[in-house]
Amino acid sequence: MRNNQKYNFFGFAILLGLIAGSGSSVCLAAQTETEDLTNIDNWPQIESPFPHDSQTEDYITKIINTMSLKEKVGQMIIVELPFINAEDLAKFPIGAVLNGGDSSPGGYKNTPLAEWVSLADKFHDIVKTRDGAYIPLLWGTDAVHGQNKIIGATIFPHNIGLGATHNPPLIRKIGVATAQEVIVSGQNWVFAPTLAVAQNYSWGRTYESYSSDPAIVEKIAPEIVKGLQGEIGVDFLSDRHVIATAKHFVGDGGTTDGRDQGNTSINEETLVKTHAAGYEPAIQAGVQTIMASYSSWNGVKMHENHYLIADVLKGRMGFDGFVVGDWNGHAQVPGCSKSSCPQAINAGVDMLMVTEPWKELYFNTIKQVENGEIHLERVDDAVRRILRVKYRAGLFNQPHPSLRPGGGDPSILGNMANRSLARQAVRQSLVLLKNQDDVLPIPANSRVLVVGKGANDIGMQSGGWTLTWQGGIDRNESFPKGESILQGLQRAIEASGGKVSFSENGDFTERPDYVVMVFGETPYAEMKGDINTLSFSQLNGQPLELLKKLKSASLPIISVFLSGRPLWVTPEMIHSDAFVAAWLPGTEGAGVADVLVRKPNGEINFDFEGRLSFPWPDSPEASELSKPLFPLDYGLRYQHEPTADKRLPKEN
Secondary structure, three states, X not given: OOHHHHHHHHHHHHHHHHHOOOOOHHXXXXXXXXXXXXOHHHOOOOOOOOOOOHHHHHHHHHHHHHOOHHHHHHHOXXXXXXXXXXXXXXXXXXXXXXXXXXXXXXXXXXXXXXXXXXHHHHHHHHHHOOOOOOOOOEEEEOOOOOOOOOOOOOOOOOHHHHHHHOOHHHHHHHHHHHHHHHHHOOOOEEOOOEOOOOOOOOOOOHHHOOOOOXXXXXXXXXHHHHHHHOOOOOOOOOOOOOEOEEEEEOOHHHOHHHOOOOEEOOOHHHHHHHHOOOHHHHHHOOOOXXXXXXXXXXXXXXXXXXXXXXXXXXXXXXXXXXXXXXXXHHHXXXXXXXXXOHHXXXXXXXXXXXXOOHHHHHHHHHHHHHOOOOOHHHHHHHHHHHHHHHHHOOHHHOOOHHHOOXXXXXXXXXXXXXXXXXXHHHHHHOEEXXXXXXXXXXXXXXXXXXXXXXXXXXXXXXXXXXXXXXXXXXXXXHOOOOEOHHHHHHHHHHOOOOEEEEEOOOOOOOOOOEEEEEEEOOOOOHHHHOOOOOEHHHHOOHHHHHHXXXXXXXXXXXXXXXXOOOOEOHHHHHOOOEEEEEEOOOOEOHHHHHHHEOOOOOOOOOOOXXXXXXXXXXXXXXXXXXXXXXXXXXXXXXXXXXXXXXXXXXXX
């Protein structure tokens, strides 16, 4: 598809003009141009997993027939919390709110659980008493690896680690646990899962992708959706589940040079086979909302792409939920701003996500419907889709958020069952890349020196999207139920008569038997994580210098590497006797010790199970992954394979 696909929108707008009485010749020319650019037969044809329900549709029709234009437009806007208050919500018929990466009740702070639930109840009451038709409120949150906005919640490994487990049933259980802990704080909608198929590790959101292999994403997608939402015909959107969002449609993981929110320049067949792989199974599993990507396809922003959103997603692929825009994503469409974007609505985006100018967007959209820039039929379609999701989720009859099962109950956050599940996910996500002379596993009664910045930092091991947008909270007390990797090692080793000492810079007085060095990337999210090289030592040379210092002392070194993507760490591997890719494991650092340390009787405790879901680079260049150092599905074991890998070059 060429860059002039942007005329898709204009063709649609002209078609609306035709309905209003405009000339037909220009419209037909635009339609012909669009048809020449794409082939909808490239896409899977899907029937909605939900049979037509005339009772539901009649109910929704009756509501729509009572709604004013103002009420309809209000349903099509989702506002971030710092920019809307209870008084606004009583006055304006807004259909949804969200807490963004850094926002929460009360502004930009780590708000106590009770305040979250109190505000959710207050909003519930306000919406019930508004003039006009009663339409319940959606509250969305970025629960991308657990309820990662609430202190005390279980933080699961980021998706890149879950992909390495190759265990979709486990990931489904994580979806169930995440829904459980989100309900505690009063939300009913999560902006997860991310179904990106990352192809360039320079991208700052690589860790939100389960794999670079579309087949792996395809297997995981329906399981995480079922975990969050429940299974159709069994417990779908019961009071113990939340509404899920598949994101970001489509091609966000394939942008040129790995730039976040950039341009994915590929043909349609590649877009379908690689980047859309997770959407068909997610739709068949019943995902109720899909988020449009910030990115472009061949120069056209997804938020304005009528062909992909309306024709493909809602038409060919049978998606009957609603499409939500990303955070002010409509403002990136040429000719649009945060406060005005008829192009996005006409393209098929049903709900626009907006921050401070939401009132201007609200009034501008009303005017654009009144003057014919947006056709009323498009508005009614968007509102029908939004109400359909709210109805399916049982929101019209749902009690106060605090009265849902577990609502407001702090004991559910970080409960032992969920922490145990997260710990299992950590164990199964670890990938052993090197184990020279079988230095691992460590005898439990050893003297172990733990070094490195990441060893005793739960915030670092959890990565971005953890309490804040960028993550990086370096106070372990902010994770009262979590455990750092150091703490996990201390418990495992000292209980068996061994000794653990910690020195971030590697100094020691008593010579250890082993050194465990924990290092890696510091937290980031979205475009803040975009990089220009895959060379970790170029990004951060201090760990390599520390490894050289420890190696010169002839100490056996076990490296535990924390990262949101595979990076070129060959120099660091050369100076390590064992090297473990631990990804971003979350709050359960003890899962690392489970695998690294033997049982007190000398037997292996847990073997490595993780296998690469991304090939590991043999070069600092992200474009040279066709000949990786370690291929997709690689991962050593203690018991079943030779552990001395000969792929690594010898130390100079």
